[in-house]
Amino acid sequence: MKDTLARLSQTYGPSGREEEIRSQLCKELTALEKNLHLKTDALGNLIATRPGGEKRLLLAAHMDEIALLVTHIDDSGFLRFTPVGGHDPRILLGARVVFADGTVGTIGREKLKDKEELKLDKLFIDIGAASKAEAEESCPIGSMAVFAPHFSVQGHRLMGKALDNRASCTVLLEVIRNLPPVDYQIDFVFTVQEEVGLRGARTAAYQLQPDLALVVDVTRTGDTPEAPVMAVKLGKGPAIKVKDRSFISHPRVKDLLEETARLHGIPYQLEILERGGTDAGSIHLTGEGIPTGVISLPTRYIHSPAEIIDYRDLQNSVDLLCSFLQHRDLFSSL
Template sequence: MIDLLNKLTQTYGPSGNEELVREVIMNEIKEYVDEIDIDPLGNLIARKKGDGKKLMFAAHMDEIGLIVTYIDKEGFLRFSNVGGVSQYYSLFQRVKFKNGIIGILGYEEKIEEMKDLKIEKMYIDIGAKSREEAEKLVNIGDVACFAGDFHYNLNKVSSKALDDRLGCYMLIEVIKALKNHSNDLYFVFTVQEELGLRGAKTSAFSVSPDYAIAVDVTDTGDTPGSKPMALKLGRGPAIKVKDNSIITHPFVRTLMIDTAKETGIPYQLEVLERGGTDSGAIHLTKGGIPSGVLSIATRYIHSPAEMVDFDDVKNGIALLTAIAAKEI
């Protein structure tokens, strides 16, 4: 199980460049589903047929990244962010391009105060001595992602891109675990979530489910100096009540809570004051789709070293599997 999560997180896949991640997922699930489709935007939609309610699960394949906007005469790369890149998490980190080229994020002047850090004053150093040398390796429009290694110790996983390869991993495991179910199940691995929930909008429109559940990461309140928040690592998967993009539908939220209680799976309730997930787009599709979210408490989101407790992941998989198998 851990090896698959390692593979998913370490696969290159910034927003708009999800094809390698999609290939990994497709190879993992093709023997366990009845249908697989790739829609025009690049979402991977897998179906396990049933005669009951149409239920959609969604997790996004993309990760945040840096897009090259200019190469100066000394060979340094200027860039813009693709998604929510933090200047505080980025400074002096390694980044990786699709062709394997590694760069270091530097800063153009001496840093006096961390609060004054600005993305526009950063550059990527790939070791080139000139624009001509750099252009042999990297072009305008190429996108890099963080190069954060995968580690597992003390039952904690840390890596880049747990947001949201973790959700993809969980859905893969649910697909493999499901044996008997009456619901008509759609597992959607979406694109471009980090740029505004774009893949969720189109896939929800085409699937048109009766209910939907997004699977993603969320913040915690269990580190020194963190803003008070009810969520902690190791206390179970989180059932969302509200974030900045959705107030979850009472029916779906109650379904998730009741199923957790019936199966004895520990859970937490989540109120996230900022941010959102694919459910924010799904629930506003067509005439409205009742939607909820299962979240995994994660430290250091959008950094090269996000961290989760693997027990939360396993309990999240068990809860999703029970929901998918439950007659709605």
């Protein structure tokens, strides 16, 4: 799983421009040789269907990552940008970014007045261009940069960019690899444009109309110095979501997830995220409403160039999902 995550983390795939990460995921899915039916929908969601019966379950993880979109190039070749997804200027300053064609840039800032707050419009991307024309050639207006790829493993801890949400994409691939046959259909969906408002998930849920949905995404932790209070720690197991800004989990789905974890001795935590949300926010509101649950991977420094997760949380998430998906009363108890 570590190698898969390393490949996915380092692949370019900003929201709305997911072609590269989608084709990498297609490769990974094909290599599993699991007779999945693969489809890409109009928005770019990648849907891998495993037929199995009348009932349908949707298992989703978003594949897009946050980015910077070039809005203006000055005469000296410095690029101004607008954020695609949530960015903190304090984290961007000094970060290295990379464009689709491989052009690398670093983030610089204007001089600030005394006690002036650092804002995104004080920042610019420097790709080392000597002129506007030179910059335009590789990074025209509208092009997108993501954090420069790197990936490292230290003990149980994995560090890289876009673990939000390639870690969850990796979990889905591992579930596909390990899950025995079940008597219902599963649509594994790698969604687009989550970071800009849960957009791909909305059309995916609409077309698939599942009886039950599960989302895998990352969540914050409260275990770093002076962190905002939050009862989620790295390495203490997958977090079963209770609530976030756009979603309150279906009580039966949440309880079933907890029951499953306890029954199989899988460590887990309960998550209440006060800021942010996941694809579940749009999926559960589709049609007449869809019973939905979320499994979250505890992650430090979300939306930074170096997010950290614990490998054991990844493995336990796969175990929890595989056990849950084999639960006898999955649909009858809803």
